[in-house]
Amino acid sequence: MxxxxxxxxxxxxxxxxxxxxxxxxxxxxxxxxxxxxxxxxxIPDFRSPGGRWSRMKPILFQDFLDSDEARRETWRRRFDMDGEMRRARxxxxxxxxxxxxxxxxxxxxxxxxxxxxxxxxxxxxxxxxxxxGNTTYAACLDCARRYEIEDLRGSFAATGEAPRCDGCGGFVKTATISFGQPMxxxxxxxxxxxxxxxxxxxxxxxxxxxxxxxxxxxxxxxxxxxxxxxxxxxxxxxxxxxxxxxxxxxxxxxxxxxxxxxxx
Missing domain, CATH: 3.40.50.1220 (TPP-binding domain)
Known part of the structure; x- marks a missing residue:
């Protein structure tokens, strides 16, 4: 040792x-x-004191699938962290x-x-x-169509609704792996x-x-x-x-x- x-x-x-x-x-x-x-x-981490999960509970993948509210909250959090992402080098x-x-x-x-x-x-x-995964873009969970984060911002700001796929209607999620989501x-x-x-x-x-x-x-x-x-x-x-x-x-x-x- x-x-x-x-x-x-x-x-x-x-x-x-x-x-x-x-x-x-x-x-x-x-x-x-x-x-x-x-x-x-x-970019703050998740687990340490003062990290993201000390301020907010993680949203499980199954909750994202089951709940409109969870999907909206997931996207609200993603857009709230945009300043950190843009400034990071x-x-x-x-x-x-x-x-x-x-x-x-x-x-x-x-x-x-x-x-x-x-x-x-x-x-x-x-x-x-x-x-x-990667939080700088998103993808449809059904057909895997890619979406750029900036392209989703306007509709979310206007409607408050989580984005759906233009092609198949599936749920669009940042291309990250949530708790409970297959690796x-x-x-x-x-x-x-x-x-x-x-x-x-x-x-x-x-x-x-x-x-x-x-x-x-x-x-x-x-x-x-x-x-x-x-x-x-x-x-x-x-x-x-x-x-x-x-x-x-x-x-x-x-x-x-x-x-x-x-x-x-």
Missing amino acids: PEIVDDKKTVPAEDLARFDVMLRSAGRIVAFTGAGLSTEAG PTRGHRAIASWIKAGKSPAVITQNIDNLHQASGIPDDAVIEVH PEIAMQRATQLAKTSDLFVVVGSSLVVYPAADLPRLARKQGANVVIINREPTPGDRYAHLLLRGEIGDILGNFVLESGAKP
């Missing part, structure tokens, strides 16, 4: 040096990111992870985040595996395969409490990968880590931007 570093102290230089060696010697790096990465971009942490992919050291990033900031940092869409099968298959074939698995800003995604560090270690967890607080997955780095994510990852074409 690695030594836990107090998050009120500077990360020891020897731990940063150890991570640098792991990063540069790895042939296949996979980052797995959570809400802690994007809080530094001004990729952080030093996002840019560092993007550099690993651009340098050819990492095939993709797995993320629980729904904010599109990995794509905004320059990572191609097909190299961002979103296991909890995206293809994304989870890709994430699991990446975890199993990585030789360095870096968890960044995830509380590691939401399954099945939270099991990915265990799978990576079981297959022989080095596991590093970068987070401000302890997580249930810390027992799988070879190295724990406690502190501000941008301050840590800002030291680990790789140049394109970097070699192991």
Whole structure:
């Protein structure tokens, strides 16, 4: 079990040096990111004190399907958070992870985040595996027709009614995964395969409490990968880590931007 570093102290230089060696010697790096990465971009997380769920109860997927009121409230909340989404920009942490992919050291990033900031940092869409979906667009739950959020705003403001699909009449929902909604099968298959074939698995800003995604560090270690967890607080997955780095994510990852074409 690695030594836990107090998050009120500077990360020891020897731990940063150890991570640098792991990063540069790895042939296949996979980052797995959570809400802690994007809080530094001004997007509140869900679970921590002051987070969204301390202020409002999450709406279950079945409630969305069953209740007009739940659908309206879901959309009201989505439009209320629009300012946060518009202002958010990729952080030093996002840019560092993007550099690993651009340098050819990492095939993709797995993320629980729904904010599109990995794509905004320059990572191609097909190299961002979103296991909890994406809130920057919406889709019909029946026919999967895509809708842009801005296109739905006017009708909601005018009528107060949750949008329905123009094509089939189905419910339109942001392309996120709600509690009780099936996980995206293809994304989870890709994430699991990446975890199993990585030789360095870096968890960044995830509380590691939401399954099945939270099991990915265990799978990576079981297959022989080095596991590093970068987070401000302890997580249930810390027992799988070879190295724990406690502190501000941008301050840590800002030291680990790789140049394109970097070699192991």
